[in-house]
Amino acid sequence: MPKSNVVLVSVDSNSILKGARYFKNLFRQLVDEYNLSSFVDVLETGSFGVYRDGVIVAIYPEEVYYEVKNPDDVKKIVEEHLLKGRRAKELELDSALFTDKISVEAKKVSEETRVVLRNAGVIDPTNIDEYIARDGYMALAKVLNEMKPVEVVEIVKESGLRGRGGAGFPTGLKWEFTMKTEADQKYVICNADEGEPGTFKDRLIMEGDPHALIEAMTIAGYAVGATKGYIYIRGEYYGSVQNIQKAIEDAYEYGLLGENILGSGFTFHLAVRLGAGAYICGEETALMESIEGKAGRPRLKPPYPPVSGLYSKPTVINNVETFVNVPQIILKGADWFKSIGTENSPGTKVFSLCGNIVNRGIVEAPMGTTIRDLVYKYGGGIANGKELKMIQTGGTAGTFVGPDKLDTPLDFDSMKNYGVSLGSGVILVIDEDNCAVDVLKKAMEFFEHESCGKCTPCREGTKMLVRMLDEISKGRGKEEYIDAMKNIASTMLDSSFCGLGQSIPIPLNSMLDNFKEEFLAHINAKESPCGICKFEKPKKKLVRR
C-alpha cells in the first residue's frame, strides 16, 4: 500500500553540515514514536536548488516546503503537519521559490572541480554498495593485483600531491621514507583532529564519503608495508565517528579490511581513536602521544615520523583530504592530477567559507583559485550588503589580509609570493562591523588557551601578547607595544618547540602590518574608535594633598 505522506529531506554537501542527516533520522524516529510509520515515508533527496539558513524539507502530496533549523522544528512539523494535519505556518517557505527549479547545486557542481568531494552528498555514506558502485575500492583492487608497493609510492610522488593539512609537504616523499625504513611493524595514521577554527572540510569528507578514506589508508598501508592504521578523530565530531565506525565494520565484512584483503595476502587493520579536546593534538607527534594514551605534548623532531613515529615505529601520517586524493590518482594517473591546479601545487583544494559571507559552506576548487573567486563567485559576496574589511586565510594561524589582496591565487606558494597563507583552506570573511584589535585579541586568546605549556616561549609569549592586546583594547595601550609584540612573536618563531608557537607571527604580523592604523587609532584616541572595544579609565593615582 502506498503511504499517504512522503517527507523529503534535502541532503547535499552543504545541508549535511546543517544537520540534514540528523534531522532525517529525527523525522523517522518521531514518525515511529507517533505510530505514523504506516502512513509516512521519510526519504532523502538532493538539493531543491534553494539556499536558506536551515535544511529544506518538502512534504508531499501537499507540496509544502519547510525550513528546519533545529530539532524543535522537526518536532513541530511532525506534530502539526503529520499528526494534526495543519500546516506549521511559521516554518513554511513560499512555494513560489521552488517553481523555477534551476538547481543552484547542479550549477555549482559543474563549476567546481570535484576530486575529493566527488561523492559527498551524492551517495549514502552508510551504504558501502553505493561507494562501490561509484568505482569505490577499484583503486585498492588495482594496487593489490597489479602494482608493487614501490610503484604505488612512485605514482603518488609523480603526481606532486602535497599535504592538505597546512604544511604542504610532498606526500610521496613521506611514503618513500617510510617504505625505505626497515622495521617489524609500521603504522598509517590519518590526522582527523580537525581543530583549526573555521575549518570543517574533513568533517564533510568523513560524514559524506568515509569509505574513500578507508580505501586510501589501506593503499598507503600496502605501499609502505604497514599492517595497522589509526584514524584519530576529534572527540567533538560525533557524527564523523559514527559514520567512520560503520564504514570500517562494513569494510571488514566485505573483506576489504582485515586478513588477506581481496585474496592478495595483504593484511591491514584499521581502528578509530578519539581525541579529547586539545588543539595541540593536531600536531603530528602530539597526536601520536595521544594515541599512546598520554597527554598530547609534542615530541622533539627529528627523528621524523617516517623513521620513528607511533610507538617509535616508522609511521605515515596524513590529513583526511590528502588521503582521499590518492584513490583517484591511482585510477586516473599522475598526469591527470597534474593537469588540475598549478605547477607546484597540483590538484584541488577544499575551501571552508565562513564568517560574514552569503553562502557559508564548503567548496572544492583547483589550486590557484583567487580569493576573489572564492568570496564572490562561490561565496556569493559579503552578507547583508556590508563592506569587506579583511579576510583571514588558512585558519587561526593564517594571515589577515585586506581587500587589496583579493586577486591573490591561493596555493602552497602564495605565502612565499604574496604573503597570503593557504593553510587548511579557510576563508574567513570579516566585514566592516568588526574591529582589528578585537579580532586579533580573540585569535591570541585562542592560542593562549591551547598552548600546551611544554615550552616557555609559547606558554608565556601567548600570555604576554594577550595582555598587551587587552591593554590596547581598553585604551591603555602604548605605541611601543606594537614593536614589543612583534619582538615576542619573532622570539616565539625562533625558539618554540612546535608549530603552534612557531606559527603565531603569521596572524600577528599580518594584522599589525595591514591594519596598523587601527591599532594606532586605539592607542592614541581618548574614546574607543570602533564601538566594540570598551575603553576603561586609566587606573587612578593616589593624589596627595
Place this chain on the structure above:
Amino acid sequence: MEKSVCKEHEKLYRELDEFIQEVEGDSSALIEVLHKAQQIFGHLPIEVQEHIAEKLNIPVSKVFGVVTFYSLFTMKPRGKYQIKICLGTACYVKGADKLMDRFKEELEIEEGEVTKDGLFSLHAVRCLGACSMAPVVMIGESDFYGRVTPDEVPKIIRNYKNRGGK
C-alpha cells in the same frame, strides 16, 4: 537509600571494568577508558581515577595528568544538559559572545558552572567544525543549534526544562 546508592555505584564500576577487560587495557588504552568512564559517571572524580590507575597498572599521577590535560575531561560534575557555545573565530564574528552573555543571564550562572537544579552547565568551546552555521550552540552530544540569535536563547532553554530530568 544509602544502600541502593552503593549498589548503583557498584554497577557502574562493574560496567567500567568490563570495558577495560574488553580493550585488554594496557596504558595506551587510557584515553579510551577515560572517555568511557566519563560517559558512565558523568565526570571523573579522583576515586574513579584511582580505580582506573589500579586496573591499568599505572600511577594515579599519570591518569591525573591526562585528565587535566584534555578539555573534554572534567573532574567536576556537569549539568544534565551541557550547553556548549563555540567561541571560535568564525562564530565570534557572528556574535557568539552575545550569545554567551544571554545564556549566562538566563541561567544565572557563569561559564563552567552548573545551575542549582543540576539541569544545565555552560561551556565555552573551541571550533565545533560547523562554521557554516555560525554561531553554533551544541547541547549534549548531538543537538546542534545553528545561526542562533540571543532572542532564541530563552526558547531553547525552555525546551530542555520541559523535558526535565528525562
